[in-house]
Amino acid sequence: MRTPQLADTAGAAPHGLDDVIEVGGLRQKYGDFEAVRGISFTVPRGEVFALLGTNGAGKTTTMEVLEGFTPATDGTVRVLGLDPVRQQRELRPRVGIMLQEGGFLGDLTVAETVDLWKGLSEDAGRPVTLSGGAELPGRLTLMGRVRGVDRATMGALELVGLESKARVKVKQLSGGQKRRLDLALAVLSAPEVLFLDEPTTGMDPEARRTTWKVIEDLRDAGTSVLLTTHYLEEAERLATRLAIMHEGRIHTHGTVEEVVATSGDRIAFRLPGTAWTFGDLPVLDGVTPVLTYAGGGDGTAARSVTASSTASSTVPSTGPFTEVVYTLTGADTETRAHAALRPLMAWADGRGAALERLAVRRGTLEDVFMRVVGEQR
Amino acid sequence: MKTDVLHAVRLARLDLTLVARNTTVLFNVLLLPLLMAWMFTGAQGGAEVAGVPGGAFVLTGVPGLMLGFAVFINLVNSFTARREELVLKRLRGGQPSALAVMAGSGLGALALLLGQMVLLGIWLHRTEGVLPANVPLILLAAVLGVIVFGLLAAAFSGLTPNAEMAQITVLPVLMVMLLGAPIAFPLDVLPGPLGTVSGLLPVTPVVEMMRTGFLGADHFSSGGEALSTAGQWVAALPSIGIMVVWIGVTGLLARWLFRWEPRHG
Numbered sequence A: 001m002r003t004p005q006l007a008d009t010a011g012a013a014p015h016g017l018d019d020v021i022e023v024g025g026l027r028q029k030y031g032d033f034e035a036v037r038g039i040s041f042t043v044p045r046g047e048v049f050a051l052l053g054t055n056g057a058g059k060t061t062t063m064e065v066l067e068g069f070t071p072a073t074d075g076t077v078r079v080l081g082l083d084p085v086r087q088q089r090e091l092r093p094r095v096g097i098m099l100q101e102g103g104f105l106g107d108l109t110v111a112e113t114v115d116l117w118k119g120l121s122e123d124a125g126r127p128v129t130l131s132g133g134a135e136l137p138g139r140l141t142l143m144g145r146v147r148g149v150d151r152a153t154m155g156a157l158e159l160v161g162l163e164s165k166a167r168v169k170v171k172q173l174s175g176g177q178k179r180r181l182d183l184a185l186a187v188l189s190a191p192e193v194l195f196l197d198e199p200t201t202g203m204d205p206e207a208r209r210t211t212w213k214v215i216e217d218l219r220d221a222g223t224s225v226l227l228t229t230h231y232l233e234e235a236e237r238l239a240t241r242l243a244i245m246h247e248g249r250i251h252t253h254g255t256v257e258e259v260v261a262t263s264g265d266r267i268a269f270r271l272p273g274t275a276w277t278f279g280d281l282p283v284l285d286g287v288t289p290v291l292t293y294a295g296g297g298d299g300t301a302a303r304s305v306t307a308s309s310t311a312s313s314t315v316p317s318t319g320p321f322t323e324v325v326y327t328l329t330g331a332d333t334e335t336r337a338h339a340a341l342r343p344l345m346a347w348a349d350g351r352g353a354a355l356e357r358l359a360v361r362r363g364t365l366e367d368v369f370m371r372v373v374g375e376q377r
Numbered sequence B: 001m002k003t004d005v006l007h008a009v010r011l012a013r014l015d016l017t018l019v020a021r022n023t024t025v026l027f028n029v030l031l032l033p034l035l036m037a038w039m040f041t042g043a044q045g046g047a048e049v050a051g052v053p054g055g056a057f058v059l060t061g062v063p064g065l066m067l068g069f070a071v072f073i074n075l076v077n078s079f080t081a082r083r084e085e086l087v088l089k090r091l092r093g094g095q096p097s098a099l100a101v102m103a104g105s106g107l108g109a110l111a112l113l114l115g116q117m118v119l120l121g122i123w124l125h126r127t128e129g130v131l132p133a134n135v136p137l138i139l140l141a142a143v144l145g146v147i148v149f150g151l152l153a154a155a156f157s158g159l160t161p162n163a164e165m166a167q168i169t170v171l172p173v174l175m176v177m178l179l180g181a182p183i184a185f186p187l188d189v190l191p192g193p194l195g196t197v198s199g200l201l202p203v204t205p206v207v208e209m210m211r212t213g214f215l216g217a218d219h220f221s222s223g224g225e226a227l228s229t230a231g232q233w234v235a236a237l238p239s240i241g242i243m244v245v246w247i248g249v250t251g252l253l254a255r256w257l258f259r260w261e262p263r264h265g
């Protein structure tokens, strides 16, 4: 019988107790180039963790260290409590890997590829239990059997909507279809941890949704997932936690809500006319605005203008401004945004300015991403 | 271990399937050595070599040639192509161990070699009336040869940037194999030290074991006297020793040079 205290701890699922992936101070070098520069994060069991970031940020590198392809240059990594390189044999049967690209034998058919993989996922004496079984509802109404393709293989293909391609050579598949086959292989042996490196890149919107459903079903069945993606809506939909990487470092991480909240609230409007100078605009809640300059009839290009760039006087500080945005960050941004509208309206009335398309909106993950990346440039 | 064997067998079966589907490979691997055997026997005419009819001498030497084609070239090609296409990486990301992946390719190549040797055996029986005297010795020679040339292929694939270049990187080894081994002529036609060096290269021991195993006579020296089965094994010991050393050497080379992934940049 459990003591109440223990039950409490279990209910809270505190960090560290049941983390399937632990990364601490990970560094990875290729020759002199440091692709990953000391990152740390954990993925609790049954959660989807999204690793976002710019091209070359080090996402794939991080994944490959966790998958046991290369030992870490420095730092610690554990997957299911095991060292991915030294305890590879114990680990491999328990993880599923979807690489960022490639790795198919073009002369095999789709069904043969699944069969091969099934055969290679099998332990002598322990046939593989396909994760195409009853625990994955949705697409698993087995249609008629295709000649020469067994039901389990068909089930895996149905999961990703490739059943009509069973007897087609892999080299004849389209890019998105190859991604789907890749997914089928990764989930074939019902892994406890799934590594998905850009799983939906190149997929059509329908296939992407199917893939999301597969991932959600697996997650709900207890699979933990580390995912990289360039589609922010994918991360928002699937992930509980995420991290944004840039040039080898994690710049923001936390739950999706926490991360999105760091982008605060925005007051945005358009200000027509050319008579405005930067200094004319009010300071709201202690914040100066960012102005997007539309580019004038004089041939100057569109650009963003902030107080600091104006101070350096390399940017024209007069209109026309297409958009004016005040970003309020920190605590209580909703109330503060509301409160800031009053002085803004007073300012507009006083100047006889017509604020077009005035809006208060929540920041998005994309705003956070752009800010994080922008701050580093 | 049992799982490794299971995986290796499945990978070997995969290799054979893929060879069967690729006519270029099929030609290079299977037909070319047999074609060359036919040319060599023609060139030898009916003359005796080292105490046996020229045809029998050449046909029992041809497995050395097959090691070059069915094993070495075939594996350099497949290791290189699969590395560049990230197949090796994917395999390594799956459950088969590195050992099982290598052993699978080795087993596939061994199956090809043995298949060709069966054809060769039939040919030998039809034309020379020879039945193999010591099958275990022949098999051992085949296995040792496949291990050494499989490891050498792994090492060479590491030096080969892409599948097209494989045609070129295999050439030096192929030349040495063709010229420095007693395939179509005995080693003593080579001048002095070259003969000794050739005797230490890995094809020579394999060919000598095969020839002795097929013909039941001592083909380790140029004598060619008939030997009892036990005598054949004793005479084979130095050759086995040389091959074991080569396994060590090529194993180190493979370890050093073999790459699972394409080099970046």
Ligand SMILES: Nc1ncnc2c1ncn2[C@@H]1O[C@H](COP(=O)(O)OP(=O)(O)OP(=O)(O)O)[C@@H](O)[C@H]1O
Residues within 6 Å of the ligand: A030, A033, A035, A053, A054, A055, A056, A057, A058, A059, A060, A061, A062, A100, B263, B264, B265
């Ligand atoms: N084997 C390698 N040798 C040298 N440099 C490498 C190697 N692999 C990756 N890099 C470099 O490391 C950096 C991180 O690469 P990585 O593939 O991890 O990026 P990523 O975040 O996955 O990018 P993307 O979103 O484009 O997939 C890049 O600058 C890349 O050029």
Ligand SMILES: [Mg+2]
Residues within 6 Å of the ligand: A059, A060, A061, A100, A197
């Ligand atoms: Mg990547």
